[in-house]
Amino acid sequence: xxxxxxxxxxxxxxxxxxxxxxxxxxxxxxxxxxxxxxxxxxxxxxxxxxxxxxxxxxxxxxxxxxxxxxxxxxxxxxxxxxxxxxxxxxxxxxxxxxxxxxxxxxxxxxxxxxxxxxxxxxxxxxxxxxxxxxxxxxxxxxxxxxxxxxxxxxxxxxxxxxxxxxxxxxxxxxxxxxxxxxxxxxxxxxxxxxxxxxxxxxxxxxxxxxxxxxxxxxxxxxxxxxxxxxxxxxxxxxxxxxxxxxxxxxxxxxxxxxxxxxxxxxxxxxxxxxxxxxxxxxxxxxxxxx
Numbered sequence: 001x002x003x004x005x006x007x008x009x010x011x012x013x014x015x016x017x018x019x020x021x022x023x024x025x026x027x028x029x030x031x032x033x034x035x036x037x038x039x040x041x042x043x044x045x046x047x048x049x050x051x052x053x054x055x056x057x058x059x060x061x062x063x064x065x066x067x068x069x070x071x072x073x074x075x076x077x078x079x080x081x082x083x084x085x086x087x088x089x090x091x092x093x094x095x096x097x098x099x100x101x102x103x104x105x106x107x108x109x110x111x112x113x114x115x116x117x118x119x120x121x122x123x124x125x126x127x128x129x130x131x132x133x134x135x136x137x138x139x140x141x142x143x144x145x146x147x148x149x150x151x152x153x154x155x156x157x158x159x160x161x162x163x164x165x166x167x168x169x170x171x172x173x174x175x176x177x178x179x180x181x182x183x184x185x186x187x188x189x190x191x192x193x194x195x196x197x198x199x200x201x202x203x204x205x206x207x208x209x210x211x212x213x214x215x216x217x218x219x220x221x222x223x224x225x226x227x228x229x230x231x232x233x234x235x236x237x238x239x240x241x242x243x244x245x246x247x248x249x250x251x252x253x254x255x256x257x258x259x260x261x262x263x264x265x266x267x268x269x270x271x272x273x274x275x276x277x278x279x280x281x282x283x284x285x286x287x288x289x290x
Contacts, residue, residue, distance in 0.1 A: 001045075010034055010053065019043055028053050028074075038063075057081055065089055070096065091115075097122075134169075154179075173198060192217075211236070217253075229264070231255065236272065247274070 002021045009015065010030025015023070018041040028037050029052035037053065038044055042061040049065075051074040057063060060081040067088045070077050074093040078084065082101040089108050096112040097103065103122040110129035116122065119138040126145045134153040135141065141160035146167075153169040154160070158177045165184040173179060173192035182201045191210035192198050198211075199218040206225045211217060212232040219238035224230065228245040231238075236253040246262040247255065250272030258277050 001043075009037060012036065013039055015041065017041055021045070022047065023049060025049070028056060051077065055079070057084075060084075228261075231272070233267075233270075234272075250274075 003024065004021060004026060005024040006026065008027045008030060010028070010032040012034035014028070014034060014037045015021070016036065016039050018038060020043045022045045024047045027050040029050060033053065035054045036058060037056045038060055039058045044060060045064045046068055047066045049068045051068065051070040053073065054075050055077070056074065057078045058080055062083045063081055065086045069090045070093050072092050076095045076098070077091065077093050078096060078100055079098045080100065084100060084102065085104045086108055087106045091108060092111045094112055095114045096110065097115055097119060098117045101120045103119060105122065105124045106126055108127045110127065110131065113132045115129070115131045116135040116138055119135065121140045122138065123142045124146050129146065129148045131150045132152055133155065134148065134150055135157055137156045139158040141157060143162045143165055146165045148165070149168045151170045153167070153172045154176060155171070155174045156176065157179065160176070160179045162181040162184055167184065168187045170188045171190050172186065172188055173195050176192065176195045176198060178197040179195065180199045180201070181203055183203065185204045185206070187206040189207050189209065191205065191207060192214060194213050195217070196215040198214060199220070200222050201220045202222065204223040204225060205227060207227065209229045210227050211230055211234055214234040214236065217234050217236040219240060221239055221241055223242045224240055224244050225242065226245065229248045230244055230246065231250040232248045233251050235251055236255060238255045240255065240257040243259040243261065244257050246264060247260055248264040249267040249270035251269065252271050254273045254275065256275040260274070260276060263274065
């Protein structure tokens with residue numbers, strides 16, 4: 001393996017097509033403002049490097065990045081790359097990961113709007129992230145101990161698991177398919193509308209109008225806090241351990257809950273069943289469960 005260290009690169013395609021290299025303590029910055037430093041490379045390791053230029057890792061194969069920094073000017077840093085591992089790294093440029101495959105991210109700090117679009121296979125652990133439209137249209141996700149804050153996250157994703165995560169995000173999981181969330185806090189407005197095959201286990205759900213227009217929705221031993229107008233038009237099987245402020249027109253299924261502040265049934269197609277503190281009631285237009 002060729003070792004390159006303690007150098008600064010600012011030219012266009014500075015290390016284009018490189019193979020089997022270790023780049024250590026290098027800076028990609030300077031007046032030439034060149035793009036695409038590592039484009040079309042393979043078997044690349046970058047350690048303790050500074051990236052301040054655009055598009056450094058496009059069409060790369062077998063890439064490892066550790067203990068490095070990508071600044072706000074390092075936009076669209078990784079596209080069309082596969083077999084990627086990123087550890088202990090700051091990813092602070094917009095659109096930092098797109099159309100990639102087989103990605104591992106661990107102990108990183110992400111500040112990146114439009115991060116992770118159309119990724120196929122990503123494991124993320126022990127990471128903080130901020131952004132909008134995070135991970136849109138990606139598939140085969142495994143997130144563990146991730147703290148995320150932003151808007152419109154995880155939309156249109158498929159085949160995903162989340163464990164011990166904190167997700168503070170509006171419009172999360174819209175149109176998502178086959179998603180399991182365990183032992184996590186999910187906070188935000190309009191959670192998971194139009195999702196299919198979403199299961200929440202031991203989670204705390206916070207925010208207005210969650211879980212509407214869902215198909216094959218399951219909640220197992222979940223808390224719901226400040227949640228009003230929940231479950232509208234949803235096919236749902238739920239066991240909830242806390243009071244729900246209001247439930248509106250569940251389409252079908254069964255909801256077990258200790259208390260409901262208000263039950264709103266003004267749609268003749270709403271046929272969901274409610275179980276309140278051991279009492280079984282069919283949902284009906286005149287039912288009041290305060």
